[in-house]
Amino acid sequence: MARPALRVDAVLVQAVIAGALSFAHLHDLAAAAGQDGWKAWAYPISVDLLLVASWRRLRSDGPSRLAWCWFVIALVASLGANVATAGLLNLQHVPAWLRILVAAWPALAFMGGTLLAHSTTDHPAPEVPATTPEPDSDREPVASPEPEATPAAVTEVQETPALAAAEPVPTPESATAAPAVPAPSVPAALVDHARKVSADHQARTGSPIDTDTLRARLGVPPQLADAIAAQLA
Structure with missing residues (x-):
């Protein structure tokens, strides 16, 4: 297998030449400022x-x-x-100020190298999305300034009329008496909602809710409101 021919990278050669010239300039300046021997050679290494x-x-790290x-x-x-x-x-x-700068460079370079090596980068903390607490079913309802209506429950009641019970067969003794009006059936969900409305009214006013107010809050017919009030009693 033929070996690949050696290629000379012009950028690398230019970097080596520039680094050597900068190294020599730093050495000459350190030697002129009174740092002789190996100390003059250590200055350019420290700066680079x-x-x-x-x-x-x-x-x-960015x-x-x-x-x-x-x-x-x-x-x-x-x-410089x-x-x-x-x-x-x-x-x-x-000049004297340059001698002072050259003499103070080792301590400055040591501090900079230590900070760069041992300090941590400050990254912004990730934002935590705000979580909405789940409603607690065991907690008592909190009084609100305005009454809250539940159109879903009301619509269910309006769209599902109560089934009429079978009419009783009149007997000879009660043939002249008026037939009894059957009580409408109340869904359990509507009764639970009515309890919450009654508790809210009790907490805000301090008195039990009456049938007319309950019917207005629920939006149900009078007979259904009477049946709900009977179950809440």
Whole structure:
């Protein structure tokens, strides 16, 4: 099997050249500021590592003020060394403020690296949907300012008329008496709703509900209202 030919990546070569030049500029500036020997070589490594660490934090955890702050600090330190060694600054007589900055850089870089390595990213907490409490069947009904009607129960009663009972056969003794009117049958659901309406009226007014008010609240005929009131008594 033939080996693939080595390909030179122009972007990678450009990155290596730019990194080497920036490394040399940082070394020269540190040496001019009084950091000789291995200390001058450690400065460019510290600046580049802080720059890479902050950029990696931005790429992995997303934008954050901490990562952007230390990225800008490391970038300013690198660019400042490149500009300072371009002939704008006399490296034989470095000003005192620059010596102070170079001497304070290790503590600053150590603090930035520690914060980037051990701090957690603040992510917004997920929103919890508001849950509606289920109605408790054992709880007593709460008085409401306006009466609530149940059109479903009323419609059921209106659409389903009560079945008429068989007419009794008159006897000779009661032939002249008026036939008794059968009481209409009341659905259980309507009776339960009537109890709730009666309890609501009792809680709001302090007195039991009368038949006329019950008939108006339920919207039922008078005979059916009388039958419901008899069952509520």
